[in-house]
Amino acid sequence: MPPIKSPLQILISLLLLLFLIPLTTSEIHSTHIQSDTRSTIPISEFGFTHTGRLHLNLTHIQFSPPEPDLSRIGFFLCTRDSIVNVIQQLQSNQISCPLDSTAVKTIFTFNHLKPTTTTPSYDVVFNITDANQFTLVFANCENGKFKVSVDVVSVMYNLDVKNNYRRDYLSAGKTNLPLIYFLFFLMYVLLCGIWVYVLYIRKSSVFRIHVFMLAVLILKGLNLLCETEDKSYIKKTGTAHGWDVLFYIFSFLKGITLFTLIVLIGTGWSFLKPYLQDREKKVLMIVIPLQVVANVAQVVIDETGPFGEDSYTWRQVFLLVDIVCCCAVLFPIIWSIKNLREAAMTDGKAAVNLMKLTLFRQYYVVVICYIYFTRVAVYVLETITSYKYAWTSVLAAEMATLAFYVFTGYNFRPKAHNPYFAIDDEEEEAAVEILKYEDEFEL
Missing domain, CATH: 1.20.1070 (Rhopdopsin 7-helix transmembrane proteins)
Known part of the structure; x- marks a missing residue:
């Protein structure tokens, strides 16, 4: 059995995430997670305006061993400041998982997923109303007991109010x-x-x-x-x-x-x-x-x-x-x-x-x-x-x-x-x- 990850290990993962930001600027980003036990996996980063949108498409979801607590696995958005708050909460044992923190924006947990078609494909659209630079992060808080495999397509964009709400796939600070x-x-x-x-x-x-x-x-x-x-x-x-x-x-x-x-x-x-x-x-x-x-x-x-x-x-x-x-x-x-x-x-x-x-x-x-x-x-x-x-x-x-x-x-x-x-x-x-x-x- 894989070693159980404590809140301290999750803390270390978040610290690594903090030092890695900023890494890449993604617009339409495809991520393949294969049998991964990491507690946090940064996916992409984007500067949103108050009319930002995040669209996630998930396919080929597998867990090993099966039947984990799906409420402990999901995606969240965080800023640099919120990462610091989460680290402080983990240090003080206020939370055991970043998804439990109010400092981050939880997009969804896997127990709320509903297939869009007969095939195992899931679509989630999230509206961003707070203008800021967010990093999309996948979280697996099952303490390393489960390996997760999933294909993720993340689409991040802002709606250009001055141009008939046309999609702008460049980050807010790089649109020029x-x-x-x-x-x-x-x-x-x-x-x-x-x-x-x-x-x-x-x-x-x-x-x-x-x-x-x-x-x-x-x-x-x-x-x-x-x-x-x-x-x-x-x-x-x-x-x-x-x-x-x-x-x-x-x-x-x-x-x-x-x-x-x-x-x-x-x-x-x-x-x-x-x-x-x-x-x-x-x-x-x-x-x-x-x-x-x-x-x-x-x-x-x-x-x-x-x-x-x-x-x-x-x-x-x-x-x-x-x-x-x-x-x-x-x-x-x-x-x-x-x-x-x-x-x-x-x-x-x-x-x-x-x-x-x-x-x-x-x-x-x-x-x-x-x-x-x-x-x-x-x-x-x-x-x-x-x-x-x-x-x-x-x-x-x-x-x-x-x-x-x-x-x-x-x-x-x-x-x-x-x-x-x-x-x-x-x-x-x-x-x-x-x-x-x-x-x-x-x-």
Whole structure:
């Protein structure tokens, strides 16, 4: 017989649930629970308005062993605050099951189910009148004595009062995402046009890296277009209709090309030298496969719900790989800075190398800021912001990315006369003195 779960074990499960929120944003979400004894299983999360709706369809319900207390098995909605209240009630032994708490919204328990047809299929529609972000949770309070199997299709949406009560399958805080992504797509189309014009009028000064920058812009624009269509179809129908596949493809290509671009610029390829050293090639050979792993992890995270056994593992893999990639792309920039400083003291062109050194130092700082902002600050913003303003974290991330692209393009654009050489003798001498002073200071 499976071990009996005490209220303390249920408490631990709820604590894990608390730390896992938010996990995924679902519209029409299919969940397959197979012989599961967990006391709580998060299904999906959604931001409801006061005209929200939840539709559940249950099929293939089985219990092992049979005849459990069906009043102790069911579904409930909870917020982050209500989870805290339930944990406190469990700790004080006021309740032994989350379904008994008044802090959550109990959708139904299995003893109230009535089949809709002759087949064992059950439909439940629940109206949400309290505007908030809720997580749908399956609860089995039979203390682990019964294994439950059930196929659940959860449909969450809000009724748009201003648009003839049309269903809006996007969460309340993300209903503006299609417009945001489309506006940024138009910005990148404009940037592509400007970049093509710059390459045309400065074609005598165009390096291969500039063409590669154009490819990065195009892939980013296509990624945003697919994201726009993906979110638009979800907003209208609840499913992506295949646009999510294209989004993953272009997201994968965009990620690889962006990290490759940072590495190539950091090595000075095509600007300072037409080749890559072995150690720089190794960085690319590390970054590109890691990007493949990161994108696979992202797909698994997006396509599997919080009930998936490997969801947490893939999330950790994604974070680890992303951190490694971000650190790896910094090494070529550091190597270029070191080489430029050494060259400035030996080849008699201190000012020229100092200007290049200054640029690469600036780029190093900007890359650090970009990585920190998009990986840390955006996550913090997403965590502390109300669900109604979930779109602000997306807007912040896209604005930071756009600013990074513009900075990179502007500073490494093709020029007929390289500004690094436009330095007079006095600046040359000053540059040498600065470098000598830095060396003495470091010693």
